[in-house]
Structure formats: C-alpha cells, structure tokens
Amino acid sequence: MTFKELADLYINTVKMKESTAKNYRYRMNKFSALNNKDIAEISEKDIINLYNSTSKRNIRKCDYEFITLKAIFNFAIKNSFIDKNPMKLTLKRGIPTKIHELLSINQIKMLIDELKKK
Numbered sequence: 528m529t530f531k532e533l534a535d536l537y538i539n540t541v542k543m544k545e546s547t548a549k550n551y552r553y554r555m556n557k558f559s560a561l562n563n564k565d566i567a568e569i570s571e572k573d574i575i576n577l578y579n580s581t582s583k584r585n586i587r588k589c590d591y592e593f594i595t596l597k598a599i600f601n602f603a604i605k606n607s608f609i610d611k612n613p614m615k616l617t618l619k620r621g622i623p624t625k626i627h628e629l630l631s632i633n634q635i636k637m638l639i640d641e642l643k644k645k
Contacts, residue, residue, distance in 0.1 A: 529564060530565075538551050550591075554591065554595045558577065560573075560577055574596070574613050600613060
C-alpha cells in the first residue's frame with residue numbers, strides 16, 4: 528500500500544467533518560515525496576528529510592501538516608498496516624529529534640591519536 532492509498536483510506540474511513548477532510552486532502556499535497564512510497568518502506572529519516580524541506584515555511588502550517596501525518600501513521604498502526612511508526616523520532620509539533628551518527632573505528636583512532644598529542 529502506498530502512502531497516498533493509506534491517506535485516502537484514512538480520510539474516507541475515519542469519521543471527520545467535511546472541512547477537516549478537505550484540509551487533510553490539501554495537506555497531502557505537501558507530502559508528495561511520500562505519495563508513491565510503500566508505507567512499510569517509509570523511515571524516520573524520510574520524515575525528518577520531509578520536515579527539513581517544509582520547515583522553512585510558516586511553522587504553524589508545518590505543525591498542522593505533521594499532526595495530519597502522525598494521525599495517518601497512527602491509523603496505519605492501529606489497523607496493522609505497518610508495525611513501526613516512522614513518526615517515532617519526531618517530537619511534539621513535528622520537530623525532529625537529532626539522529627546522532629556514530630564515529631567509525633578510524634575516526635575513533637584519529638581522535639585518540641589527537642588527544643595523545645595534547
């Protein structure tokens with residue numbers, strides 16, 4: 528199932544006002560990068576990249592968009608379409624947590640060598 532299919536299913540299945548459904552459909556345009564992706568393949572990194580590409584706009588609008596996104600993924604979890612929620616690494620208001628990259632073995636050795644010099 529693609530993200531677009533999931534979003535359409537969510538909007539057409541969950542009871543909501545027509546104005547809310549209309550807003551959700553409008554917000555889905557902001558997530559076009561995810562539309563054709565299989566929902567099981569959407570990762571936390573995809574969400575963070577999406578946030579980074581949209582956060583330059585009005586932060587309040589961005590917040591609403593990510594609230595919508597969270598609702599759709601929660602629906603997917605609740606209905607067993609996916610096992611893992613890719614929104615897990617995002618904090619309240621769609622602000623992503625930092626993904627810390629680990630040092631490689633070579634980087635650790637270089638760091639130790641530099642510290643020994645001092």
